[in-house]
Amino acid sequence: MPNNMIKKQLNHRTIREFKDMEVPDEIYNTLLEVARRTATSIGMQQSSIIRVTDSDLKVKISKICNQEYVARAPILLIFIVDTYRNHQIALEQGIDSKNSSDMDRFFQGFTDAALSAQNIVNAAESMDLGAVYLGSVLNDVWKLCDLLELPQYTFPVIGLGIGYPNQDPQLKPRMDVKLRAFENHYEKMDNYMEKINDYDKQMQTYYDLRDDNKAMDKFSQQVVDRLTNVSIKRQDIVNAIVSQGFDLKLKE
Amino acid sequence: MPNNMIKKQLNHRTIREFKDMEVPDEIYNTLLEVARRTATSIGMQQSSIIRVTDSDLKVKISKICNQEYVARAPILLIFIVDTYRNHQIALEQGIDSKNSSDMDRFFQGFTDAALSAQNIVNAAESMDLGAVYLGSVLNDVWKLCDLLELPQYTFPVIGLGIGYPNQDPQLKPRMDVKLRAFENHYEKMDNYMEKINDYDKQMQTYYDLRDDNKAMDKFSQQVVDRLTNVSIKRQDIVNAIVSQGFDLKLKE
Numbered sequence: 419m420p421n422n423m424i425k426k427q428l429n430h431r432t433i434r435e436f437k438d439m440e441v442p443d444e445i446y447n448t449l450l451e452v453a454r455r456t457a458t459s460i461g462m463q464q465s466s467i468i469r470v471t472d473s474d475l476k477v478k479i480s481k482i483c484n485q486e487y488v489a490r491a492p493i494l495l496i497f498i499v500d501t502y503r504n505h506q507i508a509l510e511q512g513i514d515s516k517n518s519s520d521m522d523r524f525f526q527g528f529t530d531a532a533l534s535a536q537n538i539v540n541a542a543e544s545m546d547l548g549a550v551y552l553g554s555v556l557n558d559v560w561k562l563c564d565l566l567e568l569p570q571y572t573f574p575v576i577g578l579g580i581g582y583p584n585q586d587p588q589l590k591p592r593m594d595v596k597l598r599a600f601e602n603h604y605e606k607m608d609n610y611m612e613k614i615n616d617y618d619k620q621m622q623t624y625y626d627l628r629d630d631n632k633a634m635d636k637f638s639q640q641v642v643d644r645l646t647n648v649s650i651k652r653q654d655i656v657n658a659i660v661s662q663g664f665d666l667k668l669k670e
Numbered sequence: 671m672p673n674n675m676i677k678k679q680l681n682h683r684t685i686r687e688f689k690d691m692e693v694p695d696e697i698y699n700t701l702l703e704v705a706r707r708t709a710t711s712i713g714m715q716q717s718s719i720i721r722v723t724d725s726d727l728k729v730k731i732s733k734i735c736n737q738e739y740v741a742r743a744p745i746l747l748i749f750i751v752d753t754y755r756n757h758q759i760a761l762e763q764g765i766d767s768k769n770s771s772d773m774d775r776f777f778q779g780f781t782d783a784a785l786s787a788q789n790i791v792n793a794a795e796s797m798d799l800g801a802v803y804l805g806s807v808l809n810d811v812w813k814l815c816d817l818l819e820l821p822q823y824t825f826p827v828i829g830l831g832i833g834y835p836n837q838d839p840q841l842k843p844r845m846d847v848k849l850r851a852f853e854n855h856y857e858k859m860d861n862y863m864e865k866i867n868d869y870d871k872q873m874q875t876y877y878d879l880r881d882d883n884k885a886m887d888k889f890s891q892q893v894v895d896r897l898t899n900v901s902i903k904r905q906d907i908v909n910a911i912v913s914q915g916f917d918l919k920l921k922e
Contacts, residue, residue: 453850457791599705
């Protein structure tokens, strides 16, 4: 029998609407402590968190996200890659290292940031809070960096809204794990459409609370829509990484 | 009072040595189910997991990691970005999209992979298993892609070893959360060395089990060492991303 934690993990839903109730500081501080204790690449702690409390700033970020509920999240967090801090720690010791800008370090910080976000989500859900990941903060990275005054050698990874749930969404169907987990080598398949046939049907029984009275499209149709309708600005993410001071070290 | 889950999160240590005991399939399948239920960017499920069970392959990967304990992990997982699967789902419907290669999608998949890894770690620790993240699988991305037969539009993110703990490491000191969490904007400081002074001292009381009878260096010294001694191959990560078929869409 799964324990309570695993029951919560298997029952995870995105919560976008929260009760109009503050989350006590003690609970927020516990979430931060969980983030602090999260595993970190080679111990370097190359990620940081910015909590957005200013209501004007929340509205501006909700506009980047193009989702007005973002402005209402009781806790709004932005997780960032941060090699700036260690660069400064070296600089104060007289070492001005070019290696703070390298993409190996960037990806270490990116992974650290994402791990701490999920650790916070699990802690929050264990305390009956709900959460929504906000990949949409990357809709305009330049604007977000500007709003949060992100210095060189930092970069946003993901946003997170947290609060007491004021909705009870349906559990969203997911594809068969056999399509996502393999043994010893990657397993290419030549009949994905057949293998996701049941999943496609399940998705048509799922009602997203954002879109009343209309079931979702088949997953295979969603994939086509997503691949056809892209955001030019979001595709530009690598240029934003370069703008933030990172060196791709690309070969000719 | 923190609940049991949060107690475990606050008590997280890296476990590198495991008992010589298999993890039952039922437990492994629960971990996979937790990964499947992890939040995923716009529902696209652009990450996958490869479990390495072949003992020769484990040894080869442990050599990439330059850490022989990797070959002994009862469960060894590699988390990957995977936009290949959805590209094929579109292709089977007659759509050959160039957008499967875009870096926006890459980062969505990268984040998905990291979130599912941490969700698995939390589930594992809730069942008294221990875990070690293996960023070192990226020491030679080209070799790893080759060993795991990773197709275009896939990319390794992180490795994870899981098993029943056979060691009880000390809790590793971490810097003050005030240095890592800010409000409304990034907070630059002009005296990091002063602010990490206590942390520097704490680090010197920490004994890594890999390195008997010798406390660690101050954190500020570790930073200098890490910034001075870099791996040229690891710094080359963006070239490996390009080799795996992703399009940086860099502006001139």
